[in-house]
Amino acid sequence: MARVTVPVGEARAQRFASAASRCERMLLAMHDLRYAWRVFVKNPTFTIVIVLTLALGIGANTAVFSIVNGVLLRPLPYPEPDRLVMILQRSTTNPLLSKAFGSYADYKEYALHAQTLERLAGIRWAAGGTILSGRGQAKGVVLNLVTEDFFSLLGAQAANFPAAGAGQKLQSHSVHRVRWKGA
Numbered sequence: 001m002a003r004v005t006v007p008v009g010e011a012r013a014q015r016f017a018s019a020a021s022r023c024e025r026m027l028l029a030m031h032d033l034r035y036a037w038r039v040f041v042k043n044p045t046f047t048i049v050i051v052l053t054l055a056l057g058i059g060a061n062t063a064v065f066s067i068v069n070g071v072l073l074r075p076l077p078y079p080e081p082d083r084l085v086m087i088l089q090r091s092t093t094n095p096l097l098s099k100a101f102g103s104y105a106d107y108k109e110y111a112l113h114a115q116t117l118e119r120l121a122g123i124r125w126a127a128g129g130t131i132l133s134g135r136g137q138a139k140g141v142v143l144n145l146v147t148e149d150f151f152s153l154l155g156a157q158a159a160n161f162p163a164a165g166a167g168q169k170l171q172s173h174s175v176h177r178v179r180w181k182g183a
Contacts, residue, residue: 078155079155083118085117087110104122104147107120107122107147119153120149120153121146121147121149121150121153121154122146122147122150123144123145123146123147123150124144124145125144130142130143
C-alpha cells in the first residue's frame with residue numbers, strides 16, 4: 001500500500017501518525033484475542049484452570065483489600081481520630097498481657113497528673129460475659145466498665161439514654177432492647 005504525504009503542520013502530522021499507530025495496535029489486540037479464544041476452545045481444561053485461578057486471585061485480593069481498607073485506611077469514626085491515644089500498662093510477668101488501667105485508682109492517678117493529655121477516659125474490658133435475665137428469655141451479654149466521660153470523649157452518646165454520672169449504670173441500646181423487649 002502506498003503512503004501519500006500531504007504537507008501539513010507538524011502537530012497535525014503527529015496526530016495523524018498517532019491515530020494510525022492506535023489503529024494498528026487495536027488490530028493487533030483483536031488478532032491476539034482471537035488467537036487466545038482459539039487456544040481456550042481447544043483446551044477446555046486449561047481454560048477452566050485459568051478462569052479458576054483468576055477468580056481465586058481476584059477474590060483473595062478483594063478480601064485482603066477490604067480488611068486493610070476497613071482496619072488501616074479508613075479513619076476512625078470519632079471526631080479528631082488522630083488525637084486519640086490508648087494508654088496500656090504492660091505486665092512484667094507476661095509481656096503479651098496488657099491492660100488499660102489496673103484499677104479505678106490508677107485511672108484517677110493518671111487523670112490527676114496527666115499534663116500532655118487534654119482529656120482522659122477509662123475502660124475495663126470484660127474478661128467474660130454475664131447472663132442478662134428478667135423479662136423473657138435469658139441472654140448472654142458482654143459488659144464493659146467505662147468512666148463517666150468515656151462517651152463524650154469519643155463524641156458519642158448512649159442511644160435513647162441520658163449520659164450517666166459517676167457511680168450510675170449505663171446500658172447500651174442493645175441491652176435495653178433485650179431486657180425491655182424493644183421499649
